[in-house]
Amino acid sequence: MILAKILILSPIIGFLINLIGGKKLGKVSGIIGTAAVFISFICALLMYRKVVSTGAYDVPLFTWMHISTIHIGFNLWVDELSTWMMLIITGIGTLIHIYSIGYMSHDKGIGRFFAYLNLFIFSMLMLVLGGNFIMLFIGWEGVGLCSYLLIGFWFKNVDYGHAARKAFIMNRIGDLGLLLGIFLCIQTFGTINFNEINSIAAEDLALKASGQLGLFQPYIYTAITLCLFIGAMGKSAQLPLYTWLPDAMAGPTPVSALIHAATMVTAGIYLVVRNAALFELAPFTLDFILVIGMATSILGALIGLFQNDIKKVLAYSTVSQLGLMFVALGVGAYTSAMFHLTTHAFFKALLFLGAGSVIHAMSGEQNILSMGGLKNKIKLTHLTFAIGTLAIIGAPLMSGFFSKDEILEKLYNHSLIIWGFALASAAITIIYMVRVYTLTFSGKFRGTKEQEDHLHESPSSMTLPLIILAILSIFGGVLNLPHLIGGGSSQKMGLWLSKINSLKAIPAHVSHLSHSMEIMLMLIATVLVVILGSLSYFKYNKQTDAELNQPRLGFSLWGEHKFYVDELYHNLFVKPLEALADFFFYYIEHCFIQPITFGSSRIAYSVGQLLRIIQNGNIEYYLVYLSIGAVLVLSLSMFVF
DSSP: OHHHHHHHHHHHHHHHHHHHHGGGTTTHHHHHHHHHHHHHHHHHHHHHHHHHHHOOEEEEEEEEEEETTEEEEEEEEESHHHHHHHHHHHHHHHHHHHHHHHHTTTOTTHHHHHHHHHHHHHHHHHHHHBSBHHHHHHHHHHHHHHHHHHHTSSTTSHHHHHHHHHHHHHHHHHHHHHHHHHHHHHHHHSOOBHHHHHHHHHHHHHHHHTTOOOSSOHHHHHHHHHHHHHHHHHHTTOTTSOTHHHHGGGSOHHHHHIIIIISGGGHHHHHHHHTHHHHHTOHHHHHHHHHHHHHHHHHHHHHHTTOOBHHHHHHHHHHHHHHHHHHHHHTTOHHHHHHHHHHHHHHHHHHHHHHHHHHHHTTTOOBGGGOOOGGGTSHHHHHHHHHHHHHHHTOTTSHHHHHHHHHHHHHHHHOHHHHHHHHHHHHHHHHHHHHHHHHHHSSOOOSOHHHHHHOOOOOHHHHHHHHHHHHHHHHGGGGGOOGGGTOGGGOHHHHHHTTSHHHHTSOOOOOOOOHHHHHHHHHHHHHHHHHHHHHHHHHHHHOOHHHHHSOOOTHHHHHHTGGGHHHHHIIIIIHHHHHHHHHIIIIIIIIIIHHHHHHHHHHHHHHHHHHHHHOOSOHHHHHHHHHHHHHHHHHHHHHHO
C-alpha cells in the first residue's frame, strides 16, 4: 500500500517543486523531475514482484462519493495489467526525462517543461491504476491536459498553439464518447468498478456459452462498447480522429517520444483490454474495431510514405502501428496487442529520440531531404536509429519481428483477407522507414555549409537513453517468444496477462497453426523485409538532388498532402462553425444583444444624470420638493375622493 502511494505521489511532488521553483531552479529542475519518475519506477518494480508472489490486490485511498447504491471510491487496483503498464510508463518515462535534461538544457522554460512531464506521468499512472471508470477518466483527462500543454509548450509560435488546440478539441470528441459509455455502465450495471463489471460480463459469457439467454440484451453491450471505443479512437488516434497526432509533433521531441508514441496514445488499447469481457459480448463492436484499425493502419502507412519531415513520418508510423494493435484487438488477440504495444514503446521511443538527436545535430532542421550522409558524423545516433528501424520493420530476431509476427499469425488464423491487408501495411512500413533511414544517414550531405560545420554527436545524457532503448528494441521479443522457437510455457507475457479478470472471463479459443504454417508465415515476413528493404535502400540511396526535389504528381501528390483529410475536415466542420460564429457575432451580438445591454446602460446613465441634478445636497431644495410633493398628494386625494 505504501509503495502504491509513493508511486503516485512522487511525480506530483516533482511537478509541484518544479512549478513553484520555476526559473530559479534552472537545470536542477531536470534532475528533480527525473528523480521523481525514477522513484516511481523503483516502486513499480517492487509492486511487480509483489503481484508475482501474492497476486492482484486493491489499495483503497478514500471514498469520494456514495450515492444510493453507487459507491465511487478512490482505490488503486494493482494487477498484472496495471503493473505491466506502470513499468512501461515509468521505465520509458525515466529514460525520456534523462534525455530531456540534455535536449532542453538551453531552454528558458526547462522548469515548466519538467513540471508538465511529471504531471503527465502522474495522470498516466492514475489512468492505468484506477480501479474504476471515474479514476480512469480523471487520468484520461489529465493526460489530455498535459498533451495540450506540452504540444503548445513553445506557445509564442502561433502554429504550435493551433496544433495544441486541435489535439485538445479532437480528444474532447472522443472523451464525450467515453463519458457516455461510463454513464451507460452506471445505468446498466449500477457500478463503475472494473472488477464488478467484469464479474457481471463473465456471468453473461458463461450463460451464453451454455446456450442460455444473457443477463442483458446484446444491443446494450454494443452501445456501451461503441461509446468506450469512441474514447479510444480519440486518445489512440484512429480514423476519423487521428489528424491531431501528426500535428502534435509541434512540441519538443521528448514530448513526441513520451506522450505521442510510448504511453498516452496506448491508453485506448489499455481501455479495451481492461474491459475485454465487455467487448467479447459485443461482436459488432469487435468487427467495427477491426475495420477502423485496418483502415487506419493502411492510411497512416500510405501518408508516411510521402512525408519529408522526419518527425511527421514517425507520427504517421505511430498512427499505423496503433491501427495494427486495434486490428489484433478486433480478432480477440488481446495479449498480442499488448505485446506489440510493449515492443512499439521501445523502438518508437528510440526512433523519436534518435530523430531528436538528428535535429539537434542539424541545428533544428527536420526535412530529411536536407540531410544525408550523417552516419559518419553522428555514429552513435546512426547505430541506434538503424536498430530502431530494423525493429519497426520486423527484421528477424528483433523485438518488432516477434510482436508483429504474432499479430499476423492471429490474423491469418482469423481471415486470409485481413492477414493480407495487415501484410500490406507492414510492407509499406518497410518502404517508408528504410526511406527515412537512407535519406537521413546515407549518401552525401544535402544541407547547408553552416549545418555541416555544426554537426556533432549529442551529449551523453541524450545518447545513454538511446543505447538502453536500442538494447530493449533488440531483445524485447524475449518477453513473449513463440512456441516454435522455445516459447511454449515461457510465453511469459501472454501467461502473465491472461490472469487479469477481464481476460480470465473469456472462454478459451484453442486454435493454433501448425509449425509448418508458422514457419511459412515467418519466412514470408522475412523475405518481405529483405526484398522491400533492399529495393527501398538502393532506390533512395541513388536518387539525385533533382530527383528528390522534383514536384510530385498524381497519387504521390495526394499522399504528400495527406490525402486532403485536413482540408476536408476544415471545409466540413471548421468553416461552417466559423461562419456560424461570425453570424452570431455580427448579427445577434451587434444587432440584438449589444443594443439591449448598451441601451439599458445608457438609460440608467441618463436617469442617473437627471437624478444627480435633483439630488444636489441643498436642504432648501429638498424642502421645496417636499412641499410640492405634499401639494400634489393633497390635490390628488381631493380629486379622487
